[in-house]
Amino acid sequence: AAALTGSAKSTWASFLKSIASFNGDLASMTAPPFILSKTSLVEYSAYWTEHPKLFVAPAKEQDPEKRALLVLKWFLSTLKQQYSSRSEKLGSEKKPLNPFLGELFLGHWEDEEAGKTELISEQVSHHPPVTAYSIFNEKHGVKLQGYNGQKAGFASMTINVKQVGIARLRLEKWDEEYLITLPALHIEGLVYGSPFVELEKSTIIQSSSGFFAKIDYTGKGWVGGKSNSVSAELYDNKTGKLLYTISGQWTKELVIKKAKTEVERFEHGDKNPTTGLTIKPIEEQDPLESRRAWAKVGAAIDKGDYDETGIEKSKIENAQRDLRKKEKEEGTTWERRYFTAVDKVDEVDALVERAGKFMKTVLGLTPISMDEPAKTNGVWVFDTKKYEDVVSGRKAEEVRRAGETVLE
Numbered sequence: 421a422a423a424l425t426g427s428a429k430s431t432w433a434s435f436l437k438s439i440a441s442f443n444g445d446l447a448s449m450t451a452p453p454f455i456l457s458k459t460s461l462v463e464y465s466a467y468w469t470e471h472p473k474l475f476v477a478p479a480k481e482q483d484p485e486k487r488a489l490l491v492l493k494w495f496l497s498t499l500k501q502q503y504s505s506r507s508e509k510l511g512s513e514k515k516p517l518n519p520f521l522g523e524l525f526l527g528h529w530e531d532e533e534a535g536k537t538e539l540i541s542e543q544v545s546h547h548p549p550v551t552a553y554s555i556f557n558e559k560h561g562v563k564l565q566g567y568n569g570q571k572a573g574f575a576s577m578t579i580n581v582k583q584v585g586i587a588r589l590r591l592e593k594w595d596e597e598y599l600i601t602l603p604a605l606h607i608e609g610l611v612y613g614s615p616f617v618e619l620e621k622s623t624i625i626q627s628s629s630g631f632f633a634k635i636d637y638t639g640k641g642w643v644g645g646k647s648n649s650v651s652a653e654l655y656d657n658k659t660g661k662l663l664y665t666i667s668g669q670w671t672k673e674l675v676i677k678k679a680k681t682e683v684e685r686f687e688h689g690d691k692n693p694t695t696g697l698t699i700k701p702i703e704e705q706d707p708l709e710s711r712r713a714w715a716k717v718g719a720a721i722d723k724g725d726y727d728e729t730g731i732e733k734s735k736i737e738n739a740q741r742d743l744r745k746k747e748k749e750e751g752t753t754w755e756r757r758y759f760t761a762v763d764k765v766d767e768v769d770a771l772v773e774r775a776g777k778f779m780k781t782v783l784g785l786t787p788i789s790m791d792e793p794a795k796t797n798g799v800w801v802f803d804t805k806k807y808e809d810v811v812s813g814r815k816a817e818e819v820r821r822a823g824e825t826v827l828e
């Protein structure tokens with residue numbers, strides 16, 4: 421992106437100075453107008469499934485080893501959307517709107533082969549910010565649920581972000597579950613006023629059928645490396661045998677090898693177009709749905725009217741503060757519409773334990789421990805009872821009342 425000029429340069433310079441006194445809470449930073457996005461962070465859950473065909477492919481594969489490879493392939497195909505789609509579309513990473521507690525993002529993908537895949541994303545915590553989501557395709561019995569928050573730090577002109585939370589993929593037909601941990605990232609390019617995400621360190625995928633993947637992320641700075649590089653290894657837990665490797669750039673092309681021979685090359689970008697998410701027109705949305713709730717802020721950002729953006733944002737933020745104060749006085753808490761926080765999930769603990777054992781005994785690595793990925797306020801799970809109560813209309817009164825609390 422072109423280097424900054426004139427006033428943008430000076431506001432960016434003062435912004436960089438402000439980051440230097442960064443306290444770790446990304447949302448609290450006031451970024452200059454040109455870096456503000458009108459998209460709320462609650463929308464980012466959609467990045468998991470913009471290729472519905474890849475998302476449902478594992479369900480149709482009866483060989484468990486090939487299923488594990490298809491899950492790894494789907495996961496790697498989400499990285500470009502998750503971490504570089506804004507830079508590609510908007511020229512740089514942007515600062516998303518900080519979702520209010522209870523903010524919703526609902527939609528579905530319609531795909532001729534995969535059928536309907538539904539998305540439910542809810543901001544289940546504001547302090548610290550935690551987004552929970554459930555993405556499911558009934559036709560193929562594929563269900564993804566997860567939650568994530570961010571712990572950020574600032575060092576040598578780079579924002580370092582550690583993700584907390586996990587993703588869980590369930591294949592009903594095979595009674596199989598996959599635990600997926602989330603990559604750490606850092607924001608490069610701040611000094612040029614054109615920030616972009618680079619992934620780092622490593623994540624794992626552990627399947628209940630006995631397959632384990634380790635995924636390592638490196639960037640340009642790495643020894644002779646290219647930006648957005650990834651190298652994944654898929655193992656058989658039982659034999660410790662390395663079955664497949666997938667490597668390349670998660671923004672461009674990845675190569676799958678079985679042992680040493682190439683078996684497939686798959687592309688991202690125009691050869692692998694994403695499916696558009698269908699969401700209701702704003703006037704039909706629930707008041708808590710993100711694009712309706714932030715409509716006035718979004719309009720101000722589109723106009724580049726920084727003052728109006730600030731005024732409309734603080735109206736929402738003040739309404740939220742009043743709501744929290746009222747709940748405190750009444751001794752009530754906000755009812756999460758679709759998710760519940762629990763202390764632990766046995767299936768998740770079993771997968772973490774299995775992965776940890778494999779990492780230690782076969783790979784000689786430090787095993788992941790559950791408190792590591794899940795360090796938010798509990799393990800957030802999709803509550804199908806709550807979901808059915810909403811869909812059936814049994815919760816219509818609570819839904820209506822909740823909508824009235826959001827400033828229109």
Ligand SMILES: CCC(=O)OC[C@H](C)CC[C@H]1O[C@H]2C[C@H]3[C@@H]4CC=C5C[C@@H](O)CC[C@]5(C)[C@H]4CC[C@]3(C)[C@H]2[C@@H]1C
Nearest residue numbers: 446449451455464502503513514515568570581607615
């Ligand atoms: C806070 C200082 C500031 O505003 O700097 C402006 C710069 C745009 C850099 C900070 C923002 O960069 C954004 C990138 C966002 C992550 C992108 C993708 C994901 C994956 C998704 O599944 C979960 C959320 C996550 C981790 C985003 C979290 C928020 C990030 C780091 C934004 C930063 C505020």
